[in-house]
Amino acid sequence: MAKRDDDKIRQQYKARQDRQIVAIAVAMFCMLLAAVLYKRPDLLGAFSGRTLVGLQIVSIASFVVFSAYNWRCPSCDKHLGNNVHRQRCGKCGARLQ
Secondary structure: OHHHHHHHHHHHHHHHHHHHHHHHHHHHHHHHHHHHHHHOOOOOOOOOHHHHHHHHHHHHHHHHHHHHHHOEOOOOOOEOOOOOOOOEOOOOOOEOO
């Protein structure tokens, strides 16, 4: 029974890790897109500086909120910190990989 629980925890962690990596990539893309559009307004048309700053703020806020809900231990539901490739949960000690 414990083996099955460990496998389930690892599968859930892998799914959360994959979602977190995708979220990092999307947030970075939005930030870089806003920076490029600011420097090269002729690329996709004119955008105001306020619009681009708003895009960056929304990107950061969305990433932080998503991470707060996604990046938790599947076993104890505590936040996992800033390491995306954790081996064990720092709170409950559950093996994640």
